[in-house]
Amino acid sequence: MPSNEKPRLIPTGTCWCGCEREVGLGKFFAPGHDKAAEAALIAVKYEGSVPHFLHAHGYGPHHSVSATAVKEGVWIECDECSTKPGYRGTKESVNNHKRKYHPPTTEK
Numbered sequence: 001m002p003s004n005e006k007p008r009l010i011p012t013g014t015c016w017c018g019c020e021r022e023v024g025l026g027k028f029f030a031p032g033h034d035k036a037a038e039a040a041l042i043a044v045k046y047e048g049s050v051p052h053f054l055h056a057h058g059y060g061p062h063h064s065v066s067a068t069a070v071k072e073g074v075w076i077e078c079d080e081c082s083t084k085p086g087y088r089g090t091k092e093s094v095n096n097h098k099r100k101y102h103p104p105t106t107e108k
């Protein structure tokens, strides 16, 4: 679990991207609107520049944000990739990656 404490947020029934659309129970966003909100925030705060966004938080090519995510336990890393480090992402994302790139074989 991530070590940094965050306030507990409660979904309000209205999309948090600010489009004022109603969303289902327990949801913060209409489908895909989480990405839109993320992009809008980066646009507002960092002129749409992801490198500046990363840099502002102390990350970049020499301080890997994806490695940090794995270390903090919020992401996992694929242990089947032949290249190291392996593919990193959420559990769902790595599972999709494994299905695509490491299909089960009968050779082992």
Ligand SMILES: [Zn+2]
Pocket: 015, 016, 017, 018, 019, 020, 021, 029, 030, 033
């Ligand atoms: Zn929205």
Ligand SMILES: [Zn+2]
Pocket: 078, 079, 080, 081, 082, 086, 087, 097, 098, 101, 102
């Ligand atoms: Zn892999």
